[in-house]
Amino acid sequence: MADKTVLSLDNPVFTAFLFYSTLVILKMMSMSLFTAFHRMTKNVFANEEDCRSASKPGKKLQPVLNNADVERVRRCHLNDLENITAFVLIGLLYTLTGPDVQMALLHFRIFAGCRIAHTFFYLFAIPQPTRALAFLGGFIVTISMAVNIFKVATF
Numbered sequence: 001m002a003d004k005t006v007l008s009l010d011n012p013v014f015t016a017f018l019f020y021s022t023l024v025i026l027k028m029m030s031m032s033l034f035t036a037f038h039r040m041t042k043n044v045f046a047n048e049e050d051c052r053s054a055s056k057p058g059k060k061l062q063p064v065l066n067n068a069d070v071e072r073v074r075r076c077h078l079n080d081l082e083n084i085t086a087f088v089l090i091g092l093l094y095t096l097t098g099p100d101v102q103m104a105l106l107h108f109r110i111f112a113g114c115r116i117a118h119t120f121f122y123l124f125a126i127p128q129p130t131r132a133l134a135f136l137g138g139f140i141v142t143i144s145m146a147v148n149i150f151k152v153a154t155f
């Protein structure tokens, strides 16, 4: 059973986990705002009712499901969901194992940095392999935390 002080604000690994998890979750949530920005500035709506409320007299909008800018942000958002959800879950379990503070900070910081970089590379269509490397960095961090969990959680 985990030491009960592990989930305490006196534990620097736990506070770092709170900080970096919240940071990447907010980053992920910001994708919704970027999507909304593109929809509103380009009049690109996916639903009939959205089109009706945005239509002007003489200019009836039709649903659009394939706008390149909107779809790019949505793919970025989906990629965040695939990776950030796993980080938060595995990261919490990893924190419960009582890892070394410097190692934990290294994991959390590399992950956050990679995900911010991934978003930048994706939204600004920076040539590959930049985005692939940013994805891989974050992915390796999550796998590394999982390996550390298995090291102490074997039965």
Ligand SMILES: N[C@@H](CCC(=O)N[C@@H](CS)C(=O)NCC(=O)O)C(=O)O
Pocket: 075, 076, 078, 079, 082, 131, 132, 133, 135, 136
């Ligand atoms: N679900 C991802 C799995 C692989 C992945 O995450 N690749 C990274 C690096 S190339 C990525 O940014 N994929 C683009 C995406 O998910 O839209 C995909 O379909 O590509």
